[in-house]
Amino acid sequence: MSNAPAIVAAQEPIRRTPVPVLELLRGHRRVAASFVLVAILFLVAVLSPVMSPHDPLAVSPDSSYLPPLTPGHVLGTDELGRDLLSRILWGARVSLPVAFVAVAVGLFGGGLIGLVSGYAGGITDLLLMRLVDALLAFPGLILAIAVVAALGPGLRNAMIAIGIVAVPVYARLVRAVVLQLKQMEFVVATRSLGATPLRLILRHLIPNLLNPIIVQVSLSAGFAILAEATLSFLGLGAQLPTPDWGQMINSGASFLNNDPWLAIVPGAAISITVYSFNLLGDSLRDALDPRLRS
């Protein structure tokens, strides 16, 4: 697990003016394709109670280890006879919200630090950035594991841990953009006209931060889903009997000899989800960065 794509995004200059969504989707095929993939994933997460053919927690020992394509169980059943398709569909309801809460924690915490640091400058900037450097000194997964080890295993703590890992990435990104914006004429003019710092931040800085933040959110969501799956795989995230993809791979790995699909199906679900978000982040960056477009 690496947060390298996030760091790459943070270093590159990005077009400032917000781009209309429709224009983006029409003009960039990769953005449109990845946007559709992510939209489908959201639909699956929202509609899983309706789409699931069975209760994901319903145990049925008589129908355990049914292979994929068995009538009534398209993806087969697990060791307790639970329908794998239903568990995969419900898994999206676990993974996506966890990822978005974690990204929100990172965005809010890191964004606030970055805004204050970049706007205030001086000693405030120096102190806050040392704090951010200290967070960046920890490899992402190690920091997440350490936080979960301290707070105890579970989905809520996993969300907090992954959010904390994302804080320095957003702090650096927002600070860098605010530092650039501060030098721009429209900001200098607004300030000289007597705008209060709060008005300047809310009306002028935050709207101009949206593009780089949108790219970063897509990349961070992919990272967060991967991190949540990893923590759950290790037994530090979602706990039984929650239908979580990482946790499903963990239990499925014990049956690789005869029933490999128990691990392979949830693994494919994670990979497709993370791929979709990474593709969206990647293509959005290409579309929104004038240097890359040229």
Add this chain to the structure above:
Amino acid sequence: MTAYVLRRLLLMLPVAFLVTVGVFLLIHLSPGDPALIILGEDRSPQAIAQVHQELGLDKPLYVQYVIWLGHIVHGDWGRSITTHQPVAIAITERLPATFELGLTALLWSLLVAIPLGTIAAVRRGSVADQVATGITVAGVSIPNFFIGIVLIFLLSVSLRLFPFGGYVPFLQDPLDSLRHVALPAIALGTAGAAINMRFTRSSMIEVLNHDYIRTARAKGASWRRVVFVHALKNALIPVVTIVGLQIGGIIEGAVVTETVFTWPGVGRLAVESIFNRDYTVVQGIVLLAAFSYMIANLLVDLAYAWLDPRISYA
């Protein structure tokens, strides 16, 4: 250069201080009393008070931190709560296995990344480039533990080409060691390969646009010679940065891969210690991981400044 090195070292000090505070607080503010874990069934108030006194837990937090830091600096990383083995020894015993796995994974990632990244850059926009770019995004999207499980299923369980699990030190039997390390190294190195390929490609594209490449071509050098002799050397400079960080992050990657392959390294020790609530060991591993990452960052910066004279020392 000396001034630059000194400045970088000075900048590292406050960060190192904050890292130690973070690691200390993370474990000391966590819920649960270590004395209860140590004592097991015998939980009389007297016994708990005695353990608190022995561990210094009855002192104010800042005093505990200063004492702890003093011990860390002197190489005393405490004792495992469950095995009573010194933490430094428990970690050192497991480090060779982790390094062997990490370095093999890095070697695998470079063997894949440099040729593919170069081909993608030289044939920019071609099908090969698009495939390589697709592989790059896929490589960072597939969890390494899932790659590990698929490899075990295909190459170990089904085809029986590689053994599953077990560690043979390289110096003991190099060939058998390679057979054992191959699958975990591929699982661990695939994400790194994708990232390195991306860096090689973009760096190579930039280098190939330089004037000296055009000059070399104009002077009659073959395209192969231009790419492999003139361009690749300079294109690999930015790759050094990311490879350095990957070396610093070996422990991070090892956590999951070692668990999947029951590899007896530091990563697996970390996971076992979390479940045993062996906080002194967890603390030691987190501290080691953070400092190796910080030192790798520093060395990468210095190597970069040394390799590329355009980088300012200011």
